[in-house]
Amino acid sequence: MLRGRAVTLRPATVADVPALAAIRAEPEVRRWWRGGDDLAASVQADLNDDDLALYAIEHDGRVIGAIQWHAEPDPDYRHASLDVFLDPAVRGEGLGGDAIRTLARHLIDEYGHHRFTIDPAAANSAAIRAYAKVGFRPVGIMRRYERGADGRWHDALLMDLLAEELAG
Numbered sequence: 001m002l003r004g005r006a007v008t009l010r011p012a013t014v015a016d017v018p019a020l021a022a023i024r025a026e027p028e029v030r031r032w033w034r035g036g037d038d039l040a041a042s043v044q045a046d047l048n049d050d051d052l053a054l055y056a057i058e059h060d061g062r063v064i065g066a067i068q069w070h071a072e073p074d075p076d077y078r079h080a081s082l083d084v085f086l087d088p089a090v091r092g093e094g095l096g097g098d099a100i101r102t103l104a105r106h107l108i109d110e111y112g113h114h115r116f117t118i119d120p121a122a123a124n125s126a127a128i129r130a131y132a133k134v135g136f137r138p139v140g141i142m143r144r145y146e147r148g149a150d151g152r153w154h155d156a157l158l159m160d161l162l163a164e165e166l167a168g
Helices: 014-025 039-048 095-111 125-134
Strands: 008-011 053-059 062-071 080-086 115-118 137-147 153-162
Touching: 008 095, 014 039, 014 053, 014 062, 014 080, 039 062, 053 095, 062 095, 080 095, 095 125, 125 153
Parallel strands: 080 115
Antiparallel strands: 008 053, 053 062, 062 080, 115 153, 137 153
């Protein structure tokens, strides 16, 4: 269990699937997160992915989202990639930034990670602003990076953060 200023991160379990699927079903979240028609199955697939560490984000005793990470296995390109989603009802309270800082500090202290990446949709300006507050910097546009629900390819913004740049 990892404790931030206002959030707690704990490994997600099967018991978290309904709450996380419900958050992923919120239109503001669904717009940016993939998952097909069965979001519970998508969350379960993330839980079953051995290359991914999925944490439930808790605030005031309830699950408000999830944060996940995976490591680049090649030691010459070592870094951790992060991704996060929050219940729209708690956005703007700094809880996402707290979750990212908490996980990044853990990955620095426990695993020796020195660099982190995150890749929001280029059109997701709210996420980009939130990541910048934590210290992430734009690296560049990844053109036609992800196929959207509309079947078209969309750009993403690759952002990275060095351990010494972690803000807050």
